[in-house]
Amino acid sequence: MKTLIAYFSHVGENLQNNEIVVLEKGNTEVVAEKIAALTGGDLYKIEEDEPYPYSYDDCLRRSRREDENNEHPALKAGMKLNMDEYDTIYLGFPIWYRTYPRVVASFLDAYDLSGKTVRPFCTNDEGTFGISLLEMQGALKGATITDGLAIRGVSVHDSDDRIKAFVG
Ligand SMILES: Cc1cc2nc3c(=O)[nH]c(=O)nc-3n(C[C@H](O)[C@H](O)[C@H](O)COP(=O)(O)O)c2cc1C
Numbered sequence: 001m002k003t004l005i006a007y008f009s010h011v012g013e014n015l016q017n018n019e020i021v022v023l024e025k026g027n028t029e030v031v032a033e034k035i036a037a038l039t040g041g042d043l044y045k046i047e048e049d050e051p052y053p054y055s056y057d058d059c060l061r062r063s064r065r066e067d068e069n070n071e072h073p074a075l076k077a078g079m080k081l082n083m084d085e086y087d088t089i090y091l092g093f094p095i096w097y098r099t100y101p102r103v104v105a106s107f108l109d110a111y112d113l114s115g116k117t118v119r120p121f122c123t124n125d126e127g128t129f130g131i132s133l134l135e136m137q138g139a140l141k142g143a144t145i146t147d148g149l150a151i152r153g154v155s156v157h158d159s160d161d162r163i164k165a166f167v168g
Pocket of ligand 1: 008009010011013014015016023025026027028029056059060061063093094095096097098099123124125126127128152153154
């Protein structure tokens with residue numbers, strides 16, 4: 001059985017140290033690639049059909065709207081994963097509005113992860129998973145969710161030791 005690293009990551013304006021910065025490569029993507037290099041697992045980028053805005057303020061507005069209305073936006077049509085091939089899934093996301101972006105909820109709707117080991121990792125500005133792990137436990141009833149790794153966006157390039165320890 002194989003390992004999958006499925007992640008969502010946003011390119012464009014983002015929040016780092018409480019300031020708006022432009023990221024050409026998302027923080028979560030940086031971590032996902034490091035995990036893939038360490039595990040030899042397959043990388044899969046979760047993508048939304050209607051792209052999240054480049055602007056931080058617009059993105060925050062949409063993320064709040066999706067959160068408040070419990071919207072699960074459509075995934076971009078594309079390669080459908082064959083989950084039967086995988087037993088371990090690293091699931092990565094940025095914290096948006098204190099939980100995972102709603103497109104990650106759409107991903108969890110789309111695939112049956114029961115019986116799998118799910119290893120969550122996130123990047124954020126405030127240092128924590130927020131309510132995302134609690135929410136994930138509700139969404140993934142039949143999966144085993146391990147301890148997660150939370151990394152501040154400003155630290156993704158200096159976290160190799162923590163990432164190695166997480167992967168084990
Ligand atoms: C729309 C939006 C909402 C955010 N909300 C939070 C938040 O509630 N808590 C937090 O710690 N960081 C928050 N952030 C910061 C991101 O979690 C952080 O910059 C993360 O590293 C971005 O990862 P990415 O580049 O892979 O998208 C938010 C960023 C955006 C764009």
